[in-house]
Amino acid sequence: MSDKKVLTIGVALSDKPNHAVSIMDGLASSREWQLDQKWHIIGKNILPRMDHVVCHSLDKEEKFKILNRLIKEVTLASYEYLFVFDDDIQIPPNFIDQYLQIVEKRGYALSQPARTHASYIDHYFVSQLLGIESRQTNFVEIGPVTCIHNSAYHLLLPFDLRAPMGWGLDFHWPTILCQHNLKMGIIDQIPIEHSLRKPVTYYNYQDTESGMQSFLEQVPHINHHEAFTAIETYSLAESLERKPGERTF
């Protein structure tokens, strides 16, 4: 096992259907990385296992406030990567090792797994491309799984709480990363399934949407066209992969 460390943080709603324990178990199986998990549970119920739960509260609280608190409680700089997880997704076996192998190879400072086609989809652009390992993009969603490399912590964290439920950060972050020549990507080979709970079920869509618009008015951001155009795709068939720059003839 490498001495490189990964921090995963998440918020789980224990009174709602969730996959929190299965996510925790899946993450804990990493052989390549030293993994620390820190989960905050909201709800009357407890989880079948509470090993990685660092806080349990009854009252609803804004997710990104909680995440900022979880981050503040650790020495973030000692972690190579930070993952933020929702509790209603399913991850494939050996997720962390395989996922980070691709992220490291491509040098993505900010990344997310693609969503399977059976998932709820907010932006079709993030749906999985078969036959593709990953793609360099200008866009990475702020959940249900987001991965940030150490080099981008000081640029993206703590989470900007002006963005309601994080909405709009995904259109703002690319401008920051671009300024610092940091790459973003979507990992198609290791997708997640997001089909348990319909998003935006437990908060108000209209309020969040208008909150996002007012957030975007205050910060530089990219438009949909820029966000949803891939820069480069990398095939699963390694032997036939071309060198960068060879793709356009």
Add this chain to the structure above:
Amino acid sequence: MAFKLSVVLTTYNRASFLAKALISLANQTVDNEEYEVIVIDDGSSDNTLEIVKSIGPILPIKYSYQQNSGLASAKNHGLFLASGDIVLFLDDDDISDPNLIEQHLLAHSANQNPNTAILGKTNIASSLQTDSLMHYVTQKDPMLFCYQGIHHRDVLNYEYFWGGRTSCKRELLLKEGVFNPVFRFGYEDIELGYRLNQRVGLQVVFWEPAVNTMIRQIDLASFIKRCQRQGESAWRFLEIHNMDGEIERYLNCNNLLKDLEILDPAYESSILSASKLEASIRTAIAMSYEVPDDWQRAMESAYYRAFRAAMSRGVKTAMKTPSPSSSTKTS
């Protein structure tokens, strides 16, 4: 650079046809800077890459390779790489008329509703028109494509969202739905059209002057294989949408199931008889004999049975295979 239109051309092991298709795209009436060509190589093992490179000097091409994953995924791949406001999906065995792109652009400026797609016209190369199979599948029993009964500017429904000759606003797909990768071949276009229709009322406008020409002759064995794969996709289409009545109507499901009962047991003999009859007709033509009308009629009937039997064999295969859970949910 933002283009007005992105051509998305998916290909698999058809380098020689691809060369002709790309050359025709290099010779368009609109300026090269108004459009881009994206070739998605769906895992070819032939010289597709060399062909693309050789055409590079006359036509800038964005080429991307993927492990073989089927048409739907390849089209999504092209869609995500595209930067044009309009995407035009073309096949690798069609030659575009010099004004094809100009006509698609014109059609979209005349039809600015974001939910309107444009269907172009595909002809069969004159050298293929006398071929009995090509004639049958385009004129007698429109299993390939058929434009009988539709006219320039007709507003059609999702059933005409035909891959390989249709363009639409890129925004429409990114916002409302992309191709479902369960469909490796067949119905990936209609299934998406069906969903777009459900969500936003997709309309397809037939634009007759936007012409391309199919140059690949399909032989009987290939068409049988194609029908089988279409049968599999037809069943997936029904399954994914929980045997929706509208799709049952579109696919003529009663006939599909009847064929399964009646024609599937005669699968081998149907194909053999079509194959023998076709060989006899070809021999007669090669020897300059006039083919009797009753031979032609028998051929048509043999094609009908063979293709239906192949389709039902595909349905049977799909029924035995567990359905991948793959109907996209919308937030």
